[in-house]
Amino acid sequence: MEPDLDVAVVGAGVAGLSLAYRLRRTGLTVAVLEAAGHVGGRMASFRHAGYTVDTGAEQVPAHGYEQTWRLLRELGVPHGEVPRVGGPIAVWRDGRAHAGVADPRGLLTGAGLSPRARLDLARLLAGAARRRALFDPDRPEDTPVGLATVAELAAGYHPDVGDYQLAPVVSTFFGWDPARSAAAPFLALMLAAGPAATWRTYADGMDTLARRLAEHVDVRTGVAVREVVAGTDTALVHTDGETLTARSVVLCVPAPVAAGLYVNAPAGEREFLSACGFTPMLKVSCLLDRPLSPTSRRQLYALLVPAVERGPDDALGGLLADHVKHPSRAPAGGGLLTLLAAPAALPELLDAPDDEVVRALTGAAERYVPGLAGATVANFVHRFRHGLPEATPAALALRRGFLARPVRSVDYAGDWMMLRPSSEGAIRAGAMAAARVARLDRRKVSV
Known part of the structure; x- marks a missing residue:
């Protein structure tokens, strides 16, 4: 039986949206599931009576954010808008x-x-x-x-x-x-x-990048994921309204949330998730x-x-x-x-x-x-x-081993993986997850 999706991405922050954007360009069927009614996560903004209010992140450095700026150029965001x-x-x-x-x-x-x-x-x-x-x-x-x-x-x-x-x-x-x-x-x-x-x-609010990415991917807001279960060839995503099957699921949510959703996560992965407070x-x-x-x-x-x-x-x-x-x-x-x-x-x-x-x-x-x-x-x-x-010494000590974990049907992306609280950390983690999903897909095709 064919799965519902090639990839289910949980979370419509910058990590999840940039990951979905990359994967969609390879021809995979991808859906982003977001519990909130809007995209952006911790890079969200809202408008009220002529005010643009950044609810989370506030700025984006001009240096050290190479992948962020590359993505902005791909999306056609003029430099003057930043x-x-x-x-x-x-x-x-x-x-x-x-x-x-x-x-x-x-x-x-x-x-x-x-x-x-x-x-x-x-x-x-x-x-x-x-x-x-x-x-x-x-x-x-x-x-x-x-x-x-x-x-x-x-x-x-x-x-x-x-x-x-x-x-x-x-x-x-x-x-x-x-x-x-x-x-x-x-x-x-x-x-x-x-x-x-x-x-x-971002002149038009810190959610600019998230909104631009969302224009290119299938985002389903108001969908709360309650549980993710890894299988041998697919994974199950349980929401309030349905259960979806996907060849890969990527948890693009904070580490404590990912730990709560992924019910059969391997013990070695849980150790790093627990350290990433x-x-x-x-x-x-x-x-x-x-x-x-x-x-x-x-x-x-x-x-x-x-x-x-x-x-x-x-x-x-x-x-x-x-x-x-x-x-x-x-x-x-x-x-x-x-x-x-x-x-x-x-x-x-x-x-x-x-x-x-x-x-x-x-x-x-x-x-x-x-x-x-x-x-x-x-x-x-x-x-x-x-x-x-929060990049604690415990997380720092465990990170190298976590990055070397085997490719499985359930994976992760988020700035916490990079111990780098920023949009650049989120985008880089999304790129790593995209490469791992591609490895998993090629492995299944070769079998």
Whole structure:
């Protein structure tokens, strides 16, 4: 009996959509099954009253994202539709914002660091740059820093380097705990991405890539997959409404979700899935009647609030001025801010009612953006229980063995496989999965 599909792709994030796009071009019958009512996953956006709100990812670097840019060219996305992010990134210290985070110019301007700390940060960056070839984002398990955590790496330098640079960046942009997260993937990613001044965004929303890919593939939204069972020649996909058979199933969902769906996953694969934890993400979008941004001598794109600067009840880890990122994010005369919950506040706030989340984050943000309450016309809360893959030392140690696993009827794709929380990691994982599906298909044909 012929299966219903050659390949069933579970999840319509960038990993699943880019995988389906590749496989469809080889002539295979492919369907993407997505539980949500829209595509994009953690690169989704929505539109409301002239505002374009990015619910997950915020920017795309110009460097180190080779496969992303190649895919954009294939899809006919003009370079002008991916403009530079407006404004620098700053860190809050001693009552004011200090610009220059994630930018070499910060070594000159200070970026919130003491002179001694600036020298130590320069030493860290220069040492990594000299050995750049050893910091391959595709092989983070092979870098010179081994299995050291971000906190362990920072301990070798002035305390400000960790407190006002490394920890705020990994906590705000990745949601990572510096004491639990491996330094190697972080350093490799930052070296590849280059200075923040070169980072870009999608003018029409961060879901641009997902929407363009979805135009070329069969996407079935509102279809929740409940269970996947691998067989010898095919696999079964159980949804709420039906059971599909496919020669291959690729789970393009966060590792914890994949572990829950794949009921007969081999023990060796489960070990890596268990090690690939995810940090949650909680954001509040503030739609404003005027373009407010953090108080600073320069108009800022992002402000990071270090843990050492937060009070015991301060739930804010950072904020983004989306109308500075790109003017298309807000209507003329308006503004849009994104407030990011601090990792320490997530256990209490993640499941709290929306109004409680809004009060906690907007109340804390008034310190950095005076007048926020009076300018706000609407708030939206965005929750991702599986927000970003956290590259732990345990996952780093197991990754090489996981990548060498045999080809089977059920496979995976996602940025967590690369220990690289980004669209580039997702697309590269999709390319790896496409190659494995092709190997499985050729093997069956030869038999």
